[in-house]
Amino acid sequence: MGTPSVGDLGEFGLIAALTARLPQGPGVLLGPGDDAAVVAAPDGRVVATTDLLVADRHFRRDWSTPHDVGRKAAAANLADVAAMGATPTALLVGFAAPADLPAAWAEEFAAGLAAECAPVGASVVGGDVVRAEQLLVAITALGDLGGVPAVTRDGARPGDVVAVCGTLGASAAGLAVLSAGVRGHQSLVQAHRTPTPPYAAGPAAARLGVHALIDVSDGLLADLGHVAERSGVAVDLDSSAFVPSEELRAAAAELGASATQWMLTGGEDHALAGCFAPDVELPDGWVRVGRVHAGSGVTVDGSVPTGVAGWDHFR
């Protein structure tokens, strides 16, 4: 008897094993096991987003535990919900895997999803499992706006303060550490494996009337570029606002990299970037990093930054 694979369990056995790892919270009116789930949407609107993560492209099984991959896959989607100003309520998960994947990998992945969901009050309410050549997970997250207007990317106005809540650059630095195969820098490596988005900051900013909000997943410059383009404005960042942590400086020194570059172009930390009216007192956790102007594009200290292409999932 070896370790059982997902193929050994079969579709219904695998679903039962995964479902056992997925506790259902109070907003779940009907959880896994029927044709569809039913989730409370008290606001009368539902926020919905979906992401695909492919093995060896978005995560590596030799670099991350299955629990880490589950947490990160959930985080990427929950952060998108938060970036609309909404509170996450539910995930649905499509799981495609080769038949020889150890069943324990799938079970720990599910436990990681549940672990990331629990603190925000969300639940994994449904999913699908299929056999495929390549390990791939498809996550859909739902959220509730709780009476606030959805915060889009197109509401930034000249004069707004640009601010960031959450970590910048740590995930990119952790990835660089893993890629270089050097030792140490465990806090950065862990930041790459399991980002910690500031979920509650999204709805809190929405209640304050933030003009525009975005999840930083492609890198701050690229994502603020989306805000600038959609809002028809220019964003200028103040380089002095980007103070690397001690850990980031140490890793940059060892790898011959730029800590500031990691902060400006690294994605996957899932910080939130927002554009606030100039008279708003920024809530705790937000750091002022720049200003919105008339015009177009993103500059740093008034100059166009170089070598900062964002991530393209098809290149």
Next chain:
Amino acid sequence: MGTPSVGDLGEFGLIAALTARLPQGPGVLLGPGDDAAVVAAPDGRVVATTDLLVADRHFRRDWSTPHDVGRKAAAANLADVAAMGATPTALLVGFAAPADLPAAWAEEFAAGLAAECAPVGASVVGGDVVRAEQLLVAITALGDLGGVPAVTRDGARPGDVVAVCGTLGASAAGLAVLSAGVRGHQSLVQAHRTPTPPYAAGPAAARLGVHALIDVSDGLLADLGHVAERSGVAVDLDSSAFVPSEELRAAAAELGASATQWMLTGGEDHALAGCFAPDVELPDGWVRVGRVHAGSGVTVDGSVPTGVAGWDHFR
């Protein structure tokens, strides 16, 4: 210059090309292009379901056009929403493909999704595109219950009438025709390529108080087996209720197959099966096929059918 591939377009170019094929209906409060979509959920509950479809496993590019694959992928999920008694409102679509997939394939696939959604009033509100070794689509469907209780699989009671709305066996027959490589039988082949689930029958049955409802996707015997197990009852089908169409009989004769077997075990037509109180007058389109009894399991004319295993996505 050859035909452009999805890799040639890149992530943002591909998203723009797909989004152009996806009109947004009135229930869409915010469509594609932000961190997440916002969809009306007037009932205060949202129905949600997800499915993965893998090339060469759930569809074949040489047997179906991309438009057909899009329609079928949408149909499988919209039917799950209908089987809860809900009206579909939105789809989210994850699209994983090799970089050399023709962009036109992806665009026609998106057009197929939109074509299947439009008549039911649903819209494709968001998605994700990634590069992967194997073509795979992940669909999530949302729906609104419009004030009725969600209809689950566990409400069947002894004495209930078992009835079916929609087509049985045509998709399985069409698949057999394609697999055998024989000519003709185009209506069955088309039923396999683009099933036509009776979406409106789900909410209509819910308004009538149907006790249990399920989307027939694994085959009628297998799916009624789920209802019987979850409801703690037995289901006995009346073989005389399964009258094959002329087309089904002709294909069965040519291929040496059983038309009745196709009707009892074929999935993918996405008919609805329901268990109604004995005094309910069945709405138009529903055909009485059996009765619920105390006990367990599914029988035909009182006997356990043989050779009727359902579909297991991991075997």
